[in-house]
Amino acid sequence: MTLIKNKQIIDDSWHYQAAEQDLHGSHNIVDLAYWQANKSDLISEKSSLGLLVDGNEGLESFIDDLQYFSLIAINFPTFADGRGYSLAKTLREQCKYAQELRATGDILPDQALYLARVGFDVLELANEKSAQLALSKLDEFSIF
Amino acid sequence: MYLYNEFDQTLVNERVEQFRDQTKRFLSGDLTEEQFRPLRLMNGLYIQTHAPMLRVNIPYGLLSSKQLRMFAHIAHKYDKDYGHFTTRQNIQYNWPALEQVPDILADLASVQMHAIQSSGSCIRNVTSDPLAGVCADEIEDPRPYCEIIRQWSTLHPEFSYLPRKFKIAVSGSPKDRAATQVHDIGLHVKKDANGNIGFEVLVGGGLGRTPVIGQTINSFIAEADLLSYLEAILRTYNRFGRRDNKYKARIKILVRETGLDKFKEQVEAEWASIRNGELTLSAEEIQRVKHFFTPFKYETSTDEVLEQHLENSGLFRQWFKQNTKEHKQTGYRVVFLSLKSPNRAPGDVTTEQMEQVADMADRYSFGQIRTTHDQNLAFTDVKSSDLYALWQQLQEQDLATANIGTITDMICCPGLDFCSLANASSIDIAQGITDRFTESAIDMGDISLKMSGCMNGCGHHSIGEIGILGVDKKGEQWYQLTLGGSDSHQSKLGDRLGKAIAKDSVVDAIDDIVQVYKENRTENEKFATTLKRIGLKPFKDRVYDAH
Numbered sequence: 080m081t082l083i084k085n086k087q088i089i090d091d092s093w094h095y096q097a098a099e100q101d102l103h104g105s106h107n108i109v110d111l112a113y114w115q116a117n118k119s120d121l122i123s124e125k126s127s128l129g130l131l132v133d134g135n136e137g138l139e140s141f142i143d144d145l146q147y148f149s150l151i152a153i154n155f156p157t158f159a160d161g162r163g164y165s166l167a168k169t170l171r172e173q174c175k176y177a178q179e180l181r182a183t184g185d186i187l188p189d190q191a192l193y194l195a196r197v198g199f200d201v202l203e204l205a206n207e208k209s210a211q212l213a214l215s216k217l218d219e220f221s222i223f
Numbered sequence: 224m225y226l227y228n229e230f231d232q233t234l235v236n237e238r239v240e241q242f243r244d245q246t247k248r249f250l251s252g253d254l255t256e257e258q259f260r261p262l263r264l265m266n267g268l269y270i271q272t273h274a275p276m277l278r279v280n281i282p283y284g285l286l287s288s289k290q291l292r293m294f295a296h297i298a299h300k301y302d303k304d305y306g307h308f309t310t311r312q313n314i315q316y317n318w319p320a321l322e323q324v325p326d327i328l329a330d331l332a333s334v335q336m337h338a339i340q341s342s343g344s345c346i347r348n349v350t351s352d353p354l355a356g357v358c359a360d361e362i363e364d365p366r367p368y369c370e371i372i373r374q375w376s377t378l379h380p381e382f383s384y385l386p387r388k389f390k391i392a393v394s395g396s397p398k399d400r401a402a403t404q405v406h407d408i409g410l411h412v413k414k415d416a417n418g419n420i421g422f423e424v425l426v427g428g429g430l431g432r433t434p435v436i437g438q439t440i441n442s443f444i445a446e447a448d449l450l451s452y453l454e455a456i457l458r459t460y461n462r463f464g465r466r467d468n469k470y471k472a473r474i475k476i477l478v479r480e481t482g483l484d485k486f487k488e489q490v491e492a493e494w495a496s497i498r499n500g501e502l503t504l505s506a507e508e509i510q511r512v513k514h515f516f517t518p519f520k521y522e523t524s525t526d527e528v529l530e531q532h533l534e535n536s537g538l539f540r541q542w543f544k545q546n547t548k549e550h551k552q553t554g555y556r557v558v559f560l561s562l563k564s565p566n567r568a569p570g571d572v573t574t575e576q577m578e579q580v581a582d583m584a585d586r587y588s589f590g591q592i593r594t595t596h597d598q599n600l601a602f603t604d605v606k607s608s609d610l611y612a613l614w615q616q617l618q619e620q621d622l623a624t625a626n627i628g629t630i631t632d633m634i635c636c637p638g639l640d641f642c643s644l645a646n647a648s649s650i651d652i653a654q655g656i657t658d659r660f661t662e663s664a665i666d667m668g669d670i671s672l673k674m675s676g677c678m679n680g681c682g683h684h685s686i687g688e689i690g691i692l693g694v695d696k697k698g699e700q701w702y703q704l705t706l707g708g709s710d711s712h713q714s715k716l717g718d719r720l721g722k723a724i725a726k727d728s729v730v731d732a733i734d735d736i737v738q739v740y741k742e743n744r745t746e747n748e749k750f751a752t753t754l755k756r757i758g759l760k761p762f763k764d765r766v767y768d769a770h
Contacts, residue, residue, distance in 0.1 A: 193381075220237045
């Protein structure tokens with residue numbers, strides 16, 4: 080996995096929780112089910128927390144909790160499933176969510192610009208080669 | 224007409240280079256077919272039976288002579304010297320080579336044209352009334368609004384991976400010449416009690432496997448709110464539209480399964496949160512775009528010359544009556560160029576014809592050409608004193624068949640001959656119908672005949688007064704007939720006549736239908752009216768007793 084932020088490749092300081100016990104000290108990204116089941120514990124830890132949701136997730140299931148997340152990662156189950164674009168746009172424009180918004184899952188370098196234009200500031204590409212290509216794709220249009 | 228500014232031109236130029244790179248990566252194996260597919264589709268490129276098919280947008284059906292000459296150039300250089308005009312006012316090329324498509328797109332960009340989003344699960348080319356700006360019954364010219372929608376939807380980052388394709392049509396007249404009721408969104412220009420312009424918004428119409436007439440979701444939204452309302456509908460569709468089954472993925476299914484009231488609630492809740500935001504159209508912006516569509520400087524002219532020619536030539540009289548229409552300006556007429564000559568497939572135009580039409584447009588109609596939903600062309604601003612000379616030149620180009628609105632002016636998809644989706648051919652059936660009825664077409668009056676080679680319905684069979692649908696039965700081509708459809712301001716789906724008919728009996732069956740009409744019509748009664756009066760049964764009896 081290779082990350083792009085501000086048109087640069089960056090190291091990932093975040094950790095996706097893989098199993099129930101798999102939590103680091105800070106900067107964990109948990110999925111929605113785990114968040115909902117462990118909300119009060121996670122809040123009391125007061126460490127930076129990220130939330131992973133699918134693009135088709137209804138905003139209503141976490142809209143009241145946005146204040147707790149330093150990062151929201153939106154998963155694209157397939158690159159052709161465009162629901163994540165609307166979710167991102169809504170989070171940015173209507174909820175005024177200003178922290179990191181990350182696109183993860185099946186995203187293609189050719190989609191980088193559209194993802195950036197709806198408000199994603201971090202893109203997770205499959206590998207270094209894809210990330211390099213995505214970087215060039217972000218600069219393809221001088222008008223955006 | 225609208226002229227690109229620097230932003231528009233840069234956008235299409237850079238889009239060409241983007242696609243050049245994508246094509247190169249596909250050809251070198253860096254992009255899989257699955258990954259390349261949406262990218263090529265969003266540049267108008269299909270893979271068809273014989274070769275790729277490239278569909279080029281003609282925004283709201285308006286072309287300059289320069290653009291049409293470029294179409295001719297492309298047909299000559301990259302294709303087999305012809306193009307095909309579609310029911311959504313676009314042009315298709317059936318034989319381009321994949322490697323050359325970026326060059327074609329670059330040629331198009333040089334005349335302010337593109338193929339962006341002419342296919343794929345995104346917002347397609349916005350279509351409109353071919354008589355926009357010149358018809359007497361118009362509330363307001365819809366083209367500036369179409370252009371505003373075109374700009375908003377082009378490379379829309381949020382709505383480029385929708386559940387399925389999305390089509391918008393706008394009509395500025397009470398008489399709907401843009402088939403707005405069978406579009407995902409249909410917009411009707413309206414004025415409120417104070418004379419403010421707005422739109423009635425229809426949603427969920429469509430043809431294809433499940434033909435549905437669109438329903439009104441909002442009877443009046445102000446022009447300033449046009450884009451925010453569209454965005455609210457699209458966002459609701461993008462979020463909730465079905466993605467598990469492509470045959471149930473259009474917005475019409477979502478509206479049906481959700482229910483119009485509930486769907487409206489969802490849309491308007493979304494709208495409430497984005498209304499009055501960045502998408503609000505200012506009066507200045509609307510005015511800026513309207514400025515590109517100001518009426519031509521018409522000359523005052525009398526009909527004296529015309530009257531004389533009408534008196535002298537029966538053939539001219541027939542063409543005048545059938546292929547021209549009144550203009551809001553006295554002394555001018557709208558002229559339809561029939562692309563339904565007996566000698567060509569419906570909607571097809573040769574390189575030579577396109578070049579000649581461009582020249583005629585310069586000479587007789589302010590250098591502009593319209594494409595129509597019925598797959599014909601139109602010169603919308605011809606001085607009546609020029610009509611005779613124009614008619615003579617159109618005849619030389621085989622574009623003066625006096626059949627507009629008649630049974631031989633049929634809508635027809637490319638069918639099995641070209642399309643990989645088709646179950647049955649349509650071009651040869653069209654030819655059979657043309658051969659059978661060319662002599663008698665005018666006598667039968669207006670009959671809309673529409674034909675599709677498969678249930679995807681590109682030939683709009685469901686809304687034809689006579690509809691023909693090709694179906695596959697154990698490897699054989701059969702045809703299902705429907706009667707009584709309509710694409711007018713009160714659109715209606717046709718009723719099935721009975722079981723499918725074998726290919727070699729289709730033209731005879733159409734003949735039977737026409738005979739029943741002729742035997743039963745009262746003086747000047749149109750086909751649709753007779754059908755309504757006597758019902759389906761006499762037609763059914765005749766067709767199925769005979770075959």
